[in-house]
Amino acid sequence: MSEKFLSRRKVLQAGLVSGVSLSVSTACASETPKTVTPRQTSGPFYPIVEQADKDADLTVVGNSPDIALGDIVTVEGGVYGDDGSPIADAVVDIWQANAAGRYAHETDRNQAPLDPNFQGWAILKTDANGRYRFKTVKPGAYPAASGWDRPPHIHFKVSRRGYHEITTQMYFENEPLNDVDLILKALSEPEQISVIATRNEVSGAFSFEIVLRKV
Numbered sequence: 001m002s003e004k005f006l007s008r009r010k011v012l013q014a015g016l017v018s019g020v021s022l023s024v025s026t027a028c029a030s031e032t033p034k035t036v037t038p039r040q041t042s043g044p045f046y047p048i049v050e051q052a053d054k055d056a057d058l059t060v061v062g063n064s065p066d067i068a069l070g071d072i073v074t075v076e077g078g079v080y081g082d083d084g085s086p087i088a089d090a091v092v093d094i095w096q097a098n099a100a101g102r103y104a105h106e107t108d109r110n111q112a113p114l115d116p117n118f119q120g121w122a123i124l125k126t127d128a129n130g131r132y133r134f135k136t137v138k139p140g141a142y143p144a145a146s147g148w149d150r151p152p153h154i155h156f157k158v159s160r161r162g163y164h165e166i167t168t169q170m171y172f173e174n175e176p177l178n179d180v181d182l183i184l185k186a187l188s189e190p191e192q193i194s195v196i197a198t199r200n201e202v203s204g205a206f207s208f209e210i211v212l213r214k215v
């Protein structure tokens, strides 16, 4: 279901506006991931125009000397099976809005400006230890519907032969919009914690660990 077209009726049917607020913005993800990463909507903005540069540095397009606007962040983590074993050569396909909250997608009607220096999309592979890492800008919040602003998030599609593919979204800790987001709040509390990236105090990188269920 598209995040932009999730109707109020569906929201009510799903009991997502029960008024019970579960605050997980300050919760910390476990070092060893245990929760199978939940599926979340892919939204309407998966890239449809092929682009040459889909590498792990989203802050630069091609060989341009210019860099993307916004706060530069590193996101890193591992992809694991539900038995805890790291998954090498998993495909980690990521896409996101720029720092102003705008996707480089023809159907995004947000009036926020595009950033020609922001790559917006990357396709990575995990290394022999199941790890991935990329450099990007923190995405801006953006309006999804009247009265509903999506918190900063990055979309992930993760796949590997022998495991169930997932499409999901990663959030950033300590974002007030996390506590009122209809998509994030639809998950169980452990699932919410599992998709909110925490900042490593030593490296400064945001950590997002992903667990796939074996076929």
Ligand SMILES: [Fe+2]
Pocket (backbone or CB within 6 Å): 043, 045, 150, 153, 155
């Ligand atoms: Fe989105």
